[in-house]
Amino acid sequence: MKLPRLATLSFWKCVAAVLILIGVVAAVERYSMGLGATTHLVDTFPWGIWIGIDILVGVGIAAGGFTIAATVYIFNLERFRPILRPTILTAFLGYVLVICGLMADLGRPWAIWHAMIMWNPHSVMFEVAWCVMLYTTVLALEFSPVVLERFKLHRALKAVKAATIPLVILGVVLSTLHQSSLGSLFLIIPSRMHPLWYSNIIPFLFIISCVAAGLSMTIFESFLSSRAFGREIELPLLTDLARVVAVVLALFFTVRIQDLINRDALKYAFDGSYQSWMFLLEITLGVIVPFFLLIIRKVRTSKAGLFYSSTLVLLGFVAHRVNTAVTSMERWPDRTYFPSWQELGITMGLAAAGFAAFALIARYFDVFGEKTHNEEQHAPLRAVAMK
């Protein structure tokens, strides 16, 4: 039993290593040759997948962080505590990746600190920048007990723990602001976006969908960790999360369709255009199918069922963000965009680096909160996992 697991593990390790390597090569090209030579971005298409995936999706999957933190600390539902730390770590890594992606995308990355001293509160991008800075700090502090415990810095640990509640509240406020502001970025582009995606309620749509995606990421990540570290899975907890995901998907669907009807834009969904197909794909595979899967009890309570439904939700989420940022701006034939290999390389490399970083941190720190609870029982298991 042990051998096949190790074999698959090293297979995924190789995949991650190759992706990271490609990403590094792409990054070197990006910084030595410039954006024009290494991306397919042009004047009429200034944003590509670095915004659509690295930024919008990276922030979105981090939404589990504020949701679970609020569940445990604000609503005092203590039984969700076992998934708190890994979720916070996922969120923190999500934000670090967002910042890395931003460094590739910005034309003048060395000037990024200007955002701190040159203020324009009328810009949604200003809100986005400040949310990134502040919420990354909050996430680092929320995760810091794990690091402080490891190095036995008891005084600092006590200080952070005392500040937990204010930190969590600040985190929820910042995170919801940030999720919605990523949607608000598009409010200013009414004339260029396809009516299937432009809407004045886009900030709300972004908040609703990020909750489904964030929780699905928690489920997804629990499964990967259980395989990688041989941990028992918190199935009843994940089933409860899956219920919430189903409700949120239903809410998203209703709000999204109502909005399309209100704006008389539903007709574009069936006009046979490229955009209409992308829309149908996004809403069917990413919302409708996982919803019906998750309301089936058998699916919701089985490992495989949960894993595949949460994967679908995540893919649908990626599709929604990419469609908003890219597909909705495309106009056949003179305005189209497909990423260059460098763009894809950096995006995939960053994603792989995210998973690798999670695995590394989980190996050296008590991410799953096992040591604090029952060190002895799990010690042998962890030893196996580390080999």
Place this chain on the structure above:
Amino acid sequence: MKHKGLLIDVTKCIGCRACAVACAEANNLPQEESLQLSATHYTVVQGINNDQTFVRRLCMHCNQPTCVSACLVGAFTKMDTGAVLYDENKCIGCRYCMQACPFEVPRYEWGSLAPRVQKCRMCYERVEAGGQTACADACPTGATAFGDRDELIKEARKRIDENPGQYIDHIYGLTEAGGTSVMYLSNVPFGDLGLPTNLPAEPIPDLSWRVLSQIPKYTVTAGVVLFGIHWITSRRAEVARFEAEERKRSPERNTTHTGERPRR
């Protein structure tokens, strides 16, 4: 200084490109023809309907510019002359301005390792010194006219009224996106000229501000609500714990808490 502007009369344009040549010279840009705006072409002349009609493209110098509101570091400024200028020393290169501009004007130096956003500057220094823009100076037919925006609107109105049937009865730029310093008169539909016709008449920055202005309210309300929920739920959890312990009547455990029954 009163806001200046340009009135571009498409019916008078003969497509000689004198404006584009003069602009390149005034701004030290290479003299090469192009049909599309670029980082090295602040203005271009485009032929429409088999070169029956010619139209210039350039920055509209909006009254309430979307680019100014969009740039997070305030790299764009609406100057006293009406010109909208860009400051590369502030820019971080996020290209939100390019995405946001309803007229798709700002262009990027894609080939550069320190790329700048580039566009027409409404010849700020010349106008500030009391002159007119290089393109208006060079135009042989008066298709590009420079002046106070107010005067140009009057002039445009006059041309429409005095030449019935020659113009579409609309000054493009009077109200589009909240009004622009560069305005167009035309005898062919403005959409055919490649100008966006689906723009709201309200200033576009308002679309974001409507949401952004809610942030302080939201922050305070959400903070209070979250803290309140936390207070209620933790009180409830405490009471539940206390009652469970009461039921067990185990004295050692009770001492771990204050020992009193929690007050409401």
